[in-house]
Amino acid sequence: MLRPRTAAVASLLLIPMVAGGFFLQQAPPRATPRLFDQVLAIVASRYVDSLQSPEVFEKAAKGLVRELNDPYSELFAPRQSEEFNRSTGGRYGGVGMLLEEQKVGAGTSIIVSRIFPHTPAEDGGVHEGDRIMRVDSLPTADAKIDKVSDALRGIPGTSVQVVFQRPRVVEPVKLTFKRAVVHVPAVPYATIIGDRIGYIPLQTFNENTAEEVDAAATKLVGQGARGLVLDLRDNGGGIVEQALAVSSLFLKSGQPIVNVRSRNAPDEVARATSEHLATQPPLVILTDGGTASASEIVAGALQDHDRALVLGTTSFGKGLVQSLFPLDGGYALKITTGKWYTPSGRSIHRERKLLADGRFVETRPDSLETEAEKKARPTYSSDAGRTVYGGGGITPDVIVPDDTLLTTEQEFLRAIAPKAQAFVTVLNQYAFELKGSAPRDFSITPAWRTELRRRLGTAGITIDQKYEPAATRILDRELDRRLSRLVLGDAGARQRSVAEDHQLARAVALLAGARTQEALFAAGRTGASLNAAVKPDHN
Incomplete structure (x- = not known):
C-alpha cells in the first residue's frame, strides 16, 4: 500500500536531481564583447x-x-x-624654477623655492624666495600651482614674461625669459663628509642619472675620497635602463643585475656592461621605506655581488615591471607585465592590497624592524657567501632606524597641524630675510628665536608652554635647516647636518675605519651585532 506513495516521492525527488544534473552540464554564462x-x-x-x-x-x-x-x-x-x-625624462621646456605654494593670510602665493643651475631663471637673476605675481597675462593671486607651472612651460625658444615680488624690494621685478630645455639633476650635488668620505644623494633615475653618478663619484675620488655613500633614501625609481647603467658602474662586466620573470615570455637577465668607475672605493648604500623600484634594483644587485654594504631600513618593495604602451589619441597605458628578482633569486616585490579609499597596504606588514626580526626572513647567499634576506624589498645588512621625533615633539606638531601651511610660510620667509646677514658659521640666536615666535603669533600660531622645550628644539631645527641651505648651499647644509642624520652618520663612521669592501662588511657585522644586543624602546 505504501509503494505508490513512496514511488511518487521518489519521482518528485528525482526531477530536481535530473534537472540539477542537466543544468550542471550547461556552460556557465560568460561575458563577451557584446556585453560591453x-x-x-x-x-x-x-x-x-x-x-x-x-x-x-x-x-x-x-x-x-x-x-x-x-x-x-x-x-x-x-x-x-x-x-x-x-x-621620467628629466628635461622640459621652461625657465628652471621649483615652485612652492604658500599660505598668505586667507589666500595663497606661489614662491620660488629653488633655482636649477644653468637655466634661464639662474641667468636672469631670480632669487629663491621671490613671489610670482604674474606670468604673461595670468595673475597668480590664489592661482593653483599647476596652472602657474603650466604657464611657465612651453616650447623651447619662446618667450615668457614674469613679474616677481622680492623681499625688501619695493618695486616689482619684471623679467623676460626665453624658455629652454631644462635639465632636472638626478644628483643635485656631491660633497666630502667627515674624514674623506664622498656623499652622493641620488634623487631619481632619469635619462641623465648614470652620467651624473659617474661624474660625481669620479670628482669625489679625485678630491681624495676613500669611501663613498650612495644615498637612495626616498628615491622612488624611474628609468630602469639607468638603474642598470648605475649598477654597471660598480660591478664587473657580465655580472647579472636583475632577472625579469613574465607570464608569457622567457626570463630575461640584464647584465653589467663594460662602463665602470676607474676607481672602486668601499661603498655604502642608504635605503629606507621610500627606496623603491629602480633604486631597489641597484641596491639588490650591489648587495648580492658584495659590492656595497646596505644600511638603513628595508626598502619599499616595488618589484613589478611596468611597460608603457602608446595608444591612439595621445593616451598611454602603463601596465604591470612582470616581476623583478635580484641575482641571488630574491623577489623585490612586497605584496600589497588596494583599499576602497585608494590606499594600498602590505598584506603582511613589518613590525618594528630589528636585527632579530630580520633573521626571521627567508635567507639567500651573496657571491661571497654572506647571508642576505628576502621577503620583499631590500633588507639592509645593517639596520639603522629612521630618526624619530620624541613624544613631546610629536604632540607639538599635532597641536599646530591646523596651521601647518602658515607655520612653514613664516619659517621660509624669515629664513630668506636672514640669508643676507647670517654668517656661514651661524648659530640660532635668542634674538632670532624671539622674532620667529613673534611672527608665528602674528600668523595666529600660539605655542603652549606645556610643549617646551620640544617646541624650541623643533623651531631651531627647522630654521637652521632652511637657513643652512640658503647660506651654505645644499652641500654645505648636508655637511652641517650629518650628526642629526643617524643613518648617514653611521655610514660615515663605518667607512672611516674600512679601507676595503671586505673590511667594511666586517665592521658592518660588528655593528649589526651591537644593534641586536640593544632592545628597542617602544615608549
Missing part, C-alpha cells in the same frame, strides 16, 4: 546625463584598468602622458 557593446549603448542613450562619446570611451577604459586592482597600472590621458614623460 550593450552597456555602452545603453549608457550613451539612456543615462540621465548626456555624455560625449570620447568621455564614455575613456571612462570605460579607465574602469577596466582600475578593476585590475593593481595600484601601479594606469591609463594616462594625453596631458598625463606628457607629464609622465617629462617627469
